[in-house]
Amino acid sequence: MTNLLQEPTPRTRPGSRARGGLGTAVLAVGLLTAAFNLRIGVASVGPVLSDIQADLGLSEVVVSLLTTIPVIAFGAFAFVTPALSRRLGLHRLLGATMIALAVGIALRLQPGLTGLFAGTVVVGASIAIANVIMPAAIKGDFSGHVGLMMGLYSTALSVGAAFASGATVPLLSWVGGGGWRPTLALWAIPALIAFLILIPQLRHTSVRGTRMQEPAVAEADVRADAGEPAVAEADARADAGEPSVRALMRDPVAIAVTALMGLQSMSYYATLTWVPTLFQDAGMDAHSAGWMLSYAAFLGMAASLVTPAMARRTRPTWLPVAIAVALTGAAFAGLAAAPTSAAYVWMTMLGLGQGASLSLSLTYIVWRSPDARHTGHVSMMAQGLGYLLAGLGPIGLGALHTATGGWSIPLMTLIGLLALQLWAGVLAGRQRHVLR
Structure with a gap:
């Protein structure tokens, strides 16, 4: 099919569309730089949450919305992505989300609550749309390297979150008397850098050339991933x-x-919110409790990077999911029984288990979709509904802790939910495509 959109012929690999080696490398850097930004706007708030609360005189319920709103927005705004993609195309929409993300972060410079909360909504909406776009873009542009790119993508998410969590307080000292507002606003700079790197794609990509409903490109001859079923030529019809x-x-x-995306996200955000408090309740000082979470995050990065490549070669296919669930469950059991006596052991297992779970849930979105069109819609469903479910994690765990006065029952509840996560992961791990 030859027209102004210059769609690839059935034997054209999506990753080779009008790009040489340098163009493909620049695109990869642009996508990963964008991914680096997709947790910064949220992770940077936690370290200065007490400063925000003291400065604005907010209650704990109101100030907690600054971390709850983005997660809910991740789910709610995911469903507008297909309509926006139809109008702009994946790459231009991704570039637009980086600009919107920078604007949302910069809105926090405005005095009062309006700019703070409006900026938080814009940040959450921008990240939600980019969350959905990224797997579809990787599927369309890097079909021959899906496992590698999804591993790098999930690692970039973790690196961005860890970097923002660790660097925000030092930046607070660097800006001097400016306080938390200019400190948070500085995190708009990485989003602008990502936009600049993506500019070549915005200039050379047709508005409708790479959208979420684009015709499938045949992969029967590509056989990009051993963990992904080959797609027949008949599945690549342009109509x-x-x-x-x-x-x-x-x-x-x-x-x-x-279900896998939602359950692993619920577990992750629940522990991200409450594990430092759990350690402090057990007698650990606040600095050490915060460090334990950062330590787990670094291990999660390593697990995110290597898990897709390992899962592609591992048989039976459910084994990586089972290992990730077992590590996470053992960590929860240890935290319930003796949180401080072997804290590094528990957090090592938690970091590895949750990092692998995140990487697998994102990679299955791509592997279980036959083409970029389906990937975008599966991504919308998985991340839209998944993050709405994930928003219940911190609230539910906190409510259980308040009701029981301890952490044993909340952690046992998380272990129970891991059984559902294992079930979802086993089914998602089977070599089948959606709607087949």
Whole structure:
């Protein structure tokens, strides 16, 4: 099919569309730099939350919204992504989210609550849209290296979160008397850098050339990933329609991928919020409790990087999910029984288990989709519904802690939810595509 959109012929690999080696490398750097920004706007708030509360005189309930709103927005705004993608294309929409993200972060410079909370909503919405775009862009541009790119993508998410968490307080001292507002506003700079790196894609990509409902490109000859079923030539017809949301909602593969994303995210955000408090309740000082979370994050980065490549070669396919769940469950059990006596052991297992779970949940979005069109819609469903579910994690764990006066029952509840995560992961790990 030859037209102004210059769509690839059935034997053209998506990753080679009108790009040489340098162009592909620049695109990869641009995507990973954008990914680096997708947790910064949220992770940078936690270290200065007490400063914000003291400065504005907010209650604990109100100030907690600054970390709860983005997670809910991750889910709610994911569903507008297909319509925006149809108008702009994946790369231009990704560039637009980086500008919007920078604007949202900069809004926190405004005095009063309006700019702070409006900026938080914009940050959450921008990240939500970019979350959905990234797997589809990787599927379309790097079909021959999906495992590697998804590993790098999930690692970039973790690196951005860890960097923002660790650097915000030193930046607070660096800005002097400016306080938390200019400190948070500085995090708009990485988003602007990501936009600049993506500019070549914005200039050379057709507005409708790479959108979430684009025709599938045949991968039967590519066989990009051993962990992903080959797609027949017949599946690459240019007149293939957009996948039905209703059909996806009933598809067992899509449901399993969505459940895995939601359950692992619920576990992650619950522990991100409450593990430092758990350690402090057990007698650990605040600095050490915060460090334990950072320590786990570094191990999570390593697990995120290597897990997709390992999962591609591992048989049976459910084994990586089982290992990740077992590590996370052992960590929760240890934290419930003796949190401080072997803290490094528990947090090592927690970091490895949750890092692997995140990487697998993102990678299955791509592996279980036959083409970039389906990837975008599966990503919308998995991350939209998944993050709405994840928003219940911190609230639910805190409510259980308040009701029981301890951490044993909340942690046992998380262990129980891991059984559901294992079930979802086993089903998502099977070599099948959605709507097949």
